[in-house]
Amino acid sequence: MLQRPRGTRDFLPDEMEARRGLEGTFRDRARRWGYREIATPEFEHLELFTLRSGEGIVEEMYTFEDKGGRKMALRPEITASVLRMYVNEARVIPKPLRWFYFADCFRYERPQKGRYRQFWQFGVELIGADGPRADAEVILLAHDLLAASGAQFEIRVGHLAPVSSVLRDLDPADRKRVMAFLDKHDVQGLGAFLGERGRGDLADRLQALRGIRDLSELWEITGEIPEKARIQEMVSLLDAEGIHYSLDFGIARGLDYYTGMVFEGFGENLGAENQILWGGAYRLAHLFGGDDVASVGFAIGFDRVMVSLGERPVQPGLRVAVLATDDGRARAFAVARAFRDAGVTAFLDLSERGISAQLSHAAKSAEFAVILGKREVEAGTVTLKDLRTGEQREVPLSGAVDGVVRSDAR
RNA sequence: GCCGGGGUGGGGUAGCUGGUUAUCCUAGGGGACUGUGGAUCCCCCGACCCGGGUUCGAAUCUCGGCCCCGGCCCCA
Incomplete structure (x- = not known):
């Protein structure tokens, strides 16, 4: 019998209705925040994604050459396309732009629980706004969406500035290595690496960044840094809204284009792949020939939220x-x-x-x-x-x- | 790409110390009951993941592949 391609799924009506229900919830909530839906092509020039994420990702993408000999790729993510779209046709629209998307993406990876080769992301991009209120808005929106989904989740918020200030005298290559250890939460690897470099003192300071409860502890580690006021204001805005989250200044997203605030979310009932939310402030448009516009965004792993919610009885209409x-x-x-x-x-x-x-x-x-x-x-x-x-x-x-x-x- | 566990009708299963008409439940289709339901009875549909090897004979043993599940790597 002919099987469906590895890592893909068929959706019967019951499941499809549940998915459409959650999509509807996300769309409805995002619209209430003034965000409007956009769509980008299912496939793009391969270069769009290598510009953003490096050549290393090519082997994890579905790539092909079209009949004109162009190197193409099925989109592995949406943010690059959105920023390309911004540069191509939206630079003259009054800022900030509040956009959201719900789209399927493709990655050639080993399937696992919550990880598929075709998967859906619900994401937002706030383009052309910079500052603590922009950071807070996006975090609050992500929280609003996840809360509306009915899933149990946990959000962690951080900022890259404290880590950068601790690592300021390392050369760029070593910084990159350190960020990779942090991203993986590899405490031993981190300690060993910094020990070799004769900077074991940094390991303790970095470790301390992860366990911070309130900001006064943070400033003790970093001293005065230029981003202090922005971080303080963002945190007080989040606290004023009363959302539940935790601080984690050890979040070190793998990629270089994140410029400040970073945050992530985790769900229940998932296996090793339990992250359901990725987000942060970034600058990306310049890679595609645009201005260096500041942006903040996030993506929710739609399929993982569905897994996390589990089987729910569907209620057909009459x-x-x-x-x-x-x-x-x-x-x-x-x-x-x-x-x-x-x-x-x-x-x-x-x-x-x-x-x-x-x-x-x-x-x-x-x-x-x-x-x-x-x-x-x-x-x-x-x-x-x-x-x-x-x-x-x-x-x-x-x-x-x-x-x-x-x-x-x- | 790596490690471990698995693949028998649509779903769930028995068989798997080689030989049976491949078992049972469920779902599905049709019919009877001559216009009031899920009942009952009868009938039907429908499977050994794929390929090679061993053998007189393979669902069963063996090798390779594919796919599924969990984990590793990666995670834009």
């Missing part, structure tokens, strides 16, 4: 099955149309079985049955049967439609 005998069949489409026009899902039994068999079938796929037989045709009525209670009555069509609509309202 459905009406239109059943008919030979005598009533000619009226069936018109009857179904009356329900559809009133906003109710209605479908015909397409078989030519007896009413008994049609009812038996309808009981599995609908909440109401409308029966059209000789009696109803002669009387100009329909029989409406509530399949959940067994109650039924013979009424004019308009009465049946009203009956179903009313039962939906309660």
